[in-house]
Amino acid sequence: MAIITLGTMAFDAIETPFGKIDKIIGGSATYVAYAASHLSQPIQQISIVGNDFPEDEMSELKRRGVELTGVEIVKDKKSFFWSGKYHLDMNTRDTLITDLNVLADFNPIVPEEYQGADFLMLGNLMPSLQINVINQLRNRPKLIVLDTMNFWIESAIDDLKKVLQMVDVLMINDSEARQLSGEFSLVKAARKVMGMGPKFLIIKKGEHGALLFHDDHVFFAPALPLEDVFDPTGAGDTFAGGFIGHLARSKDISFENMKTAIIVGSAMASFCVEKFGPQRLKEITKKDIDIRLKEFVQLVNFDIDLV
Amino acid sequence: MAIITLGTMAFDAIETPFGKIDKIIGGSATYVAYAASHLSQPIQQISIVGNDFPEDEMSELKRRGVELTGVEIVKDKKSFFWSGKYHLDMNTRDTLITDLNVLADFNPIVPEEYQGADFLMLGNLMPSLQINVINQLRNRPKLIVLDTMNFWIESAIDDLKKVLQMVDVLMINDSEARQLSGEFSLVKAARKVMGMGPKFLIIKKGEHGALLFHDDHVFFAPALPLEDVFDPTGAGDTFAGGFIGHLARSKDISFENMKTAIIVGSAMASFCVEKFGPQRLKEITKKDIDIRLKEFVQLVNFDIDLV
Numbered sequence: 131m132a133i134i135t136l137g138t139m140a141f142d143a144i145e146t147p148f149g150k151i152d153k154i155i156g157g158s159a160t161y162v163a164y165a166a167s168h169l170s171q172p173i174q175q176i177s178i179v180g181n182d183f184p185e186d187e188m189s190e191l192k193r194r195g196v197e198l199t200g201v202e203i204v205k206d207k208k209s210f211f212w213s214g215k216y217h218l219d220m221n222t223r224d225t226l227i228t229d230l231n232v233l234a235d236f237n238p239i240v241p242e243e244y245q246g247a248d249f250l251m252l253g254n255l256m257p258s259l260q261i262n263v264i265n266q267l268r269n270r271p272k273l274i275v276l277d278t279m280n281f282w283i284e285s286a287i288d289d290l291k292k293v294l295q296m297v298d299v300l301m302i303n304d305s306e307a308r309q310l311s312g313e314f315s316l317v318k319a320a321r322k323v324m325g326m327g328p329k330f331l332i333i334k335k336g337e338h339g340a341l342l343f344h345d346d347h348v349f350f351a352p353a354l355p356l357e358d359v360f361d362p363t364g365a366g367d368t369f370a371g372g373f374i375g376h377l378a379r380s381k382d383i384s385f386e387n388m389k390t391a392i393i394v395g396s397a398m399a400s401f402c403v404e405k406f407g408p409q410r411l412k413e414i415t416k417k418d419i420d421i422r423l424k425e426f427v428q429l430v431n432f433d434i435d436l437v
Numbered sequence: 438m439a440i441i442t443l444g445t446m447a448f449d450a451i452e453t454p455f456g457k458i459d460k461i462i463g464g465s466a467t468y469v470a471y472a473a474s475h476l477s478q479p480i481q482q483i484s485i486v487g488n489d490f491p492e493d494e495m496s497e498l499k500r501r502g503v504e505l506t507g508v509e510i511v512k513d514k515k516s517f518f519w520s521g522k523y524h525l526d527m528n529t530r531d532t533l534i535t536d537l538n539v540l541a542d543f544n545p546i547v548p549e550e551y552q553g554a555d556f557l558m559l560g561n562l563m564p565s566l567q568i569n570v571i572n573q574l575r576n577r578p579k580l581i582v583l584d585t586m587n588f589w590i591e592s593a594i595d596d597l598k599k600v601l602q603m604v605d606v607l608m609i610n611d612s613e614a615r616q617l618s619g620e621f622s623l624v625k626a627a628r629k630v631m632g633m634g635p636k637f638l639i640i641k642k643g644e645h646g647a648l649l650f651h652d653d654h655v656f657f658a659p660a661l662p663l664e665d666v667f668d669p670t671g672a673g674d675t676f677a678g679g680f681i682g683h684l685a686r687s688k689d690i691s692f693e694n695m696k697t698a699i700i701v702g703s704a705m706a707s708f709c710v711e712k713f714g715p716q717r718l719k720e721i722t723k724k725d726i727d728i729r730l731k732e733f734v735q736l737v738n739f740d741i742d743l744v
Contacts, residue, residue, distance in 0.1 A: 348736060349737070356622070359622075
C-alpha cells in the first residue's frame, strides 16, 4: 500500500561526543523513506531540494521504491541545511545553524499519481503545510500520522491545533506532550492531547522507549539498550518510517497492530543511531531487521503465573 | 523459603508536590518486609529501632509473617529519622534531615533461628554492616541481593567493592551505575559492574523502568505509567521486596525467573507510590496484585511476524 510522506530533504552537519561530520544527507522525509521502504513500497515523497542535492542519493531512493515526482528541485537555490551539536546524554542538543534555503518558499504539491494513497506520514514541518497537503488529497487516507515539535507548539499553535483535528496518530516526545497539554503526568497529558483530535498518541522518550495511548489503553515499547548511541539524528523520523511502513505492509491499522508497529519503529531507530546520518539504514537487510526484532522480543518477554 | 532482610526501620518526613507528612513509618527493611511478605513468608528482619517505634507497627509486621527477633530495640534512644523533599519530576529529591539516632551504633546480630535462610536481602546500609551480616551466616544463602546508593560509592568504596564480591545480584539506579563504572553507556556500565562481582545487575530507572543484565543478556521491565506518582519514598525497597519475594515463593533463581521477579517488583513499587509511606502496601490484596500484574502483561505484550 502506498505511503505519502511529507517532510524535508536536507544536508546536516552533526557533532556528537563520538565524532563530527560536516555534510551528510538528512531531513525528515529522507529518514522516513529509507526506513519505510524496507517494509513497504511505494513511498511517495513530497519535499523540496536545491541544486546541490546529490543525484546518486535520488537514484538510491528510487531504487528502493521511493517515488520522487513530488520532490521539487529548485535550480538556483541550495537545499535546507541544519547543523547541531549533541550533549553527552544524547537526549539534548543545540541547534547551531538553520539555513532554510529552498524551504523558505516550500509550497508542497501532491502529484496526480499520488492520489489514492492509503497512508500519509506528515513529517515535522510547518503545520500550515501539513494542512495544505491533507486538503489536496481527494480521498482521505486510511491513516494520517503527524509528527511535530516544540518549535511549532511555540510559534504556530493555532495551525497545529487545526491539523491535530485532521489526523489519526500524533507522535511527539515527552517534553512536547507536557508542553502541549500543560500536564506533567504523561497519562494526564495523553488524555488531554487525544482530546485535541488524534485517537492515537505516541509519546517518544528517546533511550527510555515510547508509549502508545489509545482510549484508556497504553502500550510501552522499550528502546534497545545500546553499547553506544553514535548519532541520534533522524532517529525519530526513522521510528516514524518503521511505524507506518509496518502498518502499510500488514494492511492493519488496529491498536493491536500499532503495538507491533512501534516495536518495528524502535528496531529501525536502533539501527539509525549506530552511524552518522541514514548510513545504517542503507546497509541493513531484511535479515538484520529480523534479528533485531528478535532481540526486542527477548528484551521484554517474560512468563508470569499470577500470585 | 525464608528471606533475611537487613535494613533500616525509621520515621520519615516527606514533602512532595502533592502533599506533606510530618511523621510516617519508613526505612528500607520496613518496605522490603511489607512488599515481600505478600509473596513469601517468613521474612526474617534484622534492624534497629528506638523507644519510639510504634508497637502496632511491629504487631502488623508480625501478623504478616515478619519475624522481628533480629530487630534490636534501644530503650534510651530514638529511631532513625529521615526527611526529604521531592522535586516536580519526582526522580530527584533533597534530603533535608538525617538523624541517625540508634543507627549510629548499629551492630547487626543474626539470631540463631535465622540461620539456614535461603535468601538474603541486604538493604541500603553501610557496606561494612552488610559484610558483617554475610559473615555471620554459617551456610551461604542460595541468593544474596544487595542494594546500595551513591553515598556509599562516595564514602565507602573499599568496603562496597568487598561486598560486591560476596553477592549475586546488585540493584542500583542508572546514575549510580554510571558513577560506579565511570561509563555513560548503561550497557558498558553493566559489564564493568558485573566484573566487580555480581553475576546479575539490576539498573533501576525510576519512571523509566528497570534493566536486568546477566552475561550478555538483557531484560527490560517498564514502570507502569501512572496518573500521579504521589510519593516515591520506598519505591526502590518495595521493588527489592517484590523481586526477592517472588524468587523465594517460586523457589527458582534462574535468569528467566528473575525477569518475572522484576515485573513483580515493578508491580509492587507501582502500589507503593500511590500513597505516603508504606500505606498502600498494607491495604492491597492478592487480587489487587494479580490485576496489576495483568496490566503489566498488557503494557508490553505484542505479536510479531518477522519481516
